[in-house]
Every structure is written in C-alpha cells, then in structure tokens.
Amino acid sequence: MRINSIRGICLLVILMLTGITGMAQAETKLKQLGLNPFYETELKSIDEFRQMVAETLPELKKGFEKAGAADLFDNFVAQAGRHDNVVVVEINPGEKLQWMIFKKGKTVRVVKDVVWDGKEPFTAFVLNVDKEGTRYTFVVPGKCGNVSLAMTRPVPAIVQESVPNIAPYCEIAVTPSTLASGKDLTIDASQSTDPDGSIESVVIQVTAADNSVVRKKFDTPPFIHQMTMSEPGDYTVQVSVTDDKGMESSSPKCEATKITVTSTEKTVMATAPGNFVADAGYMYQVDPAEYLLFRIGYDYYLNDSFSILGMVGAAPVIDGKDDTDSYMIDLTGIFHHQRMYYSAGVGFWHSTTDDRVDLIVNAGYRFYGEADQFNISMFVEGRGAFDQLDELNDYGRIGAGLRFQF
Structure with missing residues (x-):
C-alpha cells in the first residue's frame, strides 16, 4: 500500500513538471494590436518612428533590460536614427517574435515567444542591428510601437564582385620632331594613366627606315626617356604601357609618331628662321x-x-x-x-x-x-x-x- 502511494506521488510530480514545462514553452498568440501599447500614438512614418524612440528612451531601455538584451539598446537607438536602415514592411499572420516590449498601464513589461495570430497582416517598421557577428532584426508595429525582436542570425558575408580590369591609357610627347644626329630625342610617357590602378612599366620602340628596332623597357616613373639619335634618317616611335595587373595597351596617341634625324652638317631650323x-x-x-x-x-x-x-x-x-x-x-x-x-x-x-x-x-x-x-x-x-x-x-x-x- 505504501509503495502504491509513493508511485502515485511520483506520477503526480512528473505530470506537474510536464505541465509547467509545457506552459513555459507555450507561445503567446497575439490576435489584436493596441490593447497594451508601448506608445499611444499610431506611427505613420519613419520620422514618427524615430521621434517615438527619442521620446521613450528611459522606458525603452528598461524594456531591453527586462528582455535580457541591455547590450543591444545603444545599437538599436543608433540604427533607428538612420533613414537608410529603417524600412516599412507587412508582417503576415503566423510570423514569430522572440520577445515584445509593451506597457500595462505605466509599467513596462516584456512577453516572449509571440506569434501574430491576427486575420490580416500588420504594418511595421523593421531595422537591423549588427553586433559581434550577429544580426538582430527588430520589428515595431506602427499601431502600438511595441518594440520586438523578430530573429537573430549571423551577419551575411560580403561577397566581393569581381571587377574587370580596365586597360591603361597611353599618351606620349616626342620632342623634337626634327633633330640633328648626335642630339637627344625626348620621349615623355608620364601622362599615361590607368583608371583602376597604376602604370607599372613602359616599353618604347623606335623603328628605323630599314625596319631595325631599338626596344627599351622602363619600370620606374616618371617614364621620361632621352635617347641619343646617332644615325640620320626617318624613324617611327611607338610606346605601350602595362598596368599593375599586367594588362598592356597602346592607344592611338602612342602609335607611329614620325621623327627625322638630319646629318650634323645640316642646320636644324624651324619653318621660319x-x-x-x-x-x-x-x-x-x-x-x-x-x-x-x-x-x-x-x-x-x-x-x-x-x-x-x-x-x-x-x-x-x-x-x-x-x-x-x-x-x-x-x-x-x-x-x-x-x-x-x-x-x-x-x-x-x-x-x-x-x-x-x-x-x-x-x-x-x-x-x-x-x-x-x-x-x-x-x-x-x-x-x-x-x-x-x-x-x-x-x-x-x-x-x-x-x-x-x-
């Protein structure tokens, strides 16, 4: 008889514990907004939402503390002040909230595990707060201003999109166009540019009338080179540039510049004396x-x-x-x-x-x-x-x- 009583008591305790656990894990179904509003005036714009946050800072901070999220309060206030981080959305029936701040009279309270069980979607302000690798998504119904935490998830990784390399732009000045043998020809490629990087090297190619080629590469700015022209004749100067990603280019301003080298006996004069x-x-x-x-x-x-x-x-x-x-x-x-x-x-x-x-x-x-x-x-x-x-x-x-x- 005594054994049966003990068994009965144990069964009763187990049933009670199971019931308490079930009650703790039960969801609060919210069917109507505005019965216990955190903010009495309906919020119809993002500016009004920001004003509500500014006016209720002490009560709002108390709500975050009761929700066990005091460390998120400052971040929430900062993000609420940014227009680009607040959007207006529709929350559909069945959407879940981890917790919601509301007022019972003048007392700030928090309810957890809330499910919107209304018949129609409600309009809410949504903003994200990123802290220590976690993104917290907050939902604030416009009807009542009850600040709620909807979900948490890792901050999405930033995907770097590959950007195609833009070819460098080559530009040179070759002076003078006519010079005596033994004099210096100046080839200036310092105005060459690369829109998405820098010029890494310049190659100068001077071709004589007999197609013999003098080719020189330079890896150090400012890419201005003087070349002594020993033999009289007609020459063609071409330049190509390579950017810091290895792309080579020779634009029209760097192609086929003609120069003439005269013998030392001839006087190099301009068209006018x-x-x-x-x-x-x-x-x-x-x-x-x-x-x-x-x-x-x-x-x-x-x-x-x-x-x-x-x-x-x-x-x-x-x-x-x-x-x-x-x-x-x-x-x-x-x-x-x-x-x-x-x-x-x-x-x-x-x-x-x-x-x-x-x-x-x-x-x-x-x-x-x-x-x-x-x-x-x-x-x-x-x-x-x-x-x-x-x-x-x-x-x-x-x-x-x-x-x-x-």
Missing part, C-alpha cells in the same frame, strides 16, 4: 627706382644652339625718384642648351634724366613648350651703363620676368 618674342617683368635700381618691364622683339636662329635677339621696349617707373619712364633698344646673343639659355649684349636706355649704353647679361629657363613651338620661360637680367660699371651698386639694374616665344 626665328620666333617673335615678348617680355614682361620687373626691374630694380638701388639708387632708388623701380620699373615695370615690357619688350617685344624677334629671335633669329643662326643654328640650333645660337640665336640673335633684338628687342624694343618700355620701363615705366612705379617707385623712386632717381629716374623717369624709360625706353630701350636691346641686342643680345643667346646660347641655347636644352631648356636653359644664356645671353649677353648691349642696349640703349633712354629717359628724360639720362641716356645710357648698357651692358646686358641674361639667363632663363623654358618651363613650358618646346623650342620650335609656342613656349614660356622665366628669366633674370642684369644691366648697367658702360660708363657706370664702377658704380653698379648704385646704378646697376636687376630684374626678372616671363618670356613668351611665338
């Missing part, structure tokens, strides 16, 4: 006078290294009292060496206070354009009267300016 020149600059004299400098003239080439420059101009005084507005006629001989030039000559300087015959020295550097094209250089100049060379500290004039050749 010289260039028109204009100077603009500033000049200073210690015994006080400051001038603006304006000159025009013609530079006549004797050969590719020497020329004679004749100029006329004016030098209006802008400060000082030792001189008045002046006019000049200058004649100088110029030695050209690559982009530098050096000159010396004589000039006549006229003002109302004095007429002077000057010794002139000048040096400049061509920083834009080529010798047989429009170009710009920067020059410095010193000049002084022959009869005042022992007083250069007082009456010598020094200046600088820009020279334009046309």
Whole structure:
C-alpha cells in the first residue's frame, strides 16, 4: 500500500513538471494590436518612428533590460536614427517574435515567444542591428510601437564582385620632331594613366627606315626617356604601357609618331628662321627706382644652339625718384642648351634724366613648350651703363620676368 502511494506521488510530480514545462514553452498568440501599447500614438512614418524612440528612451531601455538584451539598446537607438536602415514592411499572420516590449498601464513589461495570430497582416517598421557577428532584426508595429525582436542570425558575408580590369591609357610627347644626329630625342610617357590602378612599366620602340628596332623597357616613373639619335634618317616611335595587373595597351596617341634625324652638317631650323618674342617683368635700381618691364622683339636662329635677339621696349617707373619712364633698344646673343639659355649684349636706355649704353647679361629657363613651338620661360637680367660699371651698386639694374616665344 505504501509503495502504491509513493508511485502515485511520483506520477503526480512528473505530470506537474510536464505541465509547467509545457506552459513555459507555450507561445503567446497575439490576435489584436493596441490593447497594451508601448506608445499611444499610431506611427505613420519613419520620422514618427524615430521621434517615438527619442521620446521613450528611459522606458525603452528598461524594456531591453527586462528582455535580457541591455547590450543591444545603444545599437538599436543608433540604427533607428538612420533613414537608410529603417524600412516599412507587412508582417503576415503566423510570423514569430522572440520577445515584445509593451506597457500595462505605466509599467513596462516584456512577453516572449509571440506569434501574430491576427486575420490580416500588420504594418511595421523593421531595422537591423549588427553586433559581434550577429544580426538582430527588430520589428515595431506602427499601431502600438511595441518594440520586438523578430530573429537573430549571423551577419551575411560580403561577397566581393569581381571587377574587370580596365586597360591603361597611353599618351606620349616626342620632342623634337626634327633633330640633328648626335642630339637627344625626348620621349615623355608620364601622362599615361590607368583608371583602376597604376602604370607599372613602359616599353618604347623606335623603328628605323630599314625596319631595325631599338626596344627599351622602363619600370620606374616618371617614364621620361632621352635617347641619343646617332644615325640620320626617318624613324617611327611607338610606346605601350602595362598596368599593375599586367594588362598592356597602346592607344592611338602612342602609335607611329614620325621623327627625322638630319646629318650634323645640316642646320636644324624651324619653318621660319626665328620666333617673335615678348617680355614682361620687373626691374630694380638701388639708387632708388623701380620699373615695370615690357619688350617685344624677334629671335633669329643662326643654328640650333645660337640665336640673335633684338628687342624694343618700355620701363615705366612705379617707385623712386632717381629716374623717369624709360625706353630701350636691346641686342643680345643667346646660347641655347636644352631648356636653359644664356645671353649677353648691349642696349640703349633712354629717359628724360639720362641716356645710357648698357651692358646686358641674361639667363632663363623654358618651363613650358618646346623650342620650335609656342613656349614660356622665366628669366633674370642684369644691366648697367658702360660708363657706370664702377658704380653698379648704385646704378646697376636687376630684374626678372616671363618670356613668351611665338
């Protein structure tokens, strides 16, 4: 009899435990929204949703704590403030929520394992919060503002889409187009570009009239090469570039550039024997006078290294009292060496206070354009009267300016 009683008690305990477990695992079926709203006013836009979050921060934080998700609160608030992370969706009957925050009177409560058991879908705001490799998806019904956790899952891996390599763009400048044998040809590929990377190497190919080929590869920027042309004749210059992913390209601007190398006995001249020149600059004299400098003239080439420059101009005084507005006629001989030039000559300087015959020295550097094209250089100049060379500290004039050749 005693054994039967013990068995009965044990069976009763097992049945009670089973019932309690079943109750703990039971789902809460939600058939209607708005009976216990977290927020009294219906939310009809994302801006109103964001306003609700901002107005209810203390109650909302308490709800996250009761749901065991206090560590997600700050992330949720931050993501709710972003327009691009909040969307409006329809939640269908049968959708499950892990937990939902609501209010009973003024008390914040949380219910877990909720299933929407209404007859129609409801409109909700949905946003994702990513934390430590997990994505938490929150659902907030517009009807009541009850913040709910719908699901958790790993953050999706970012798939890198393969992007096709774009061919590099080749561009060169070959100067000069005509030169004497023994002189240097400059091949400048520094303006070549690669839209999705960088230029890794440049190959220069120079083909002579007899089809003999000189081919050189360069792996170091800025890809500017000077090549001494020894033999007279006609040549073709071609360039190809390779990008950092190994793609080679030779655009139309890098194909079949023609050059001519003449014998050393022939003088390399432009189609005209010289260039028109204009100077603009500033000049200073210690015994006080400051001038603006304006000159025009013609530079006549004797050969590719020497020329004679004749100029006329004016030098209006802008400060000082030792001189008045002046006019000049200058004649100088110029030695050209690559982009530098050096000159010396004589000039006549006229003002109302004095007429002077000057010794002139000048040096400049061509920083834009080529010798047989429009170009710009920067020059410095010193000049002084022959009869005042022992007083250069007082009456010598020094200046600088820009020279334009046309």
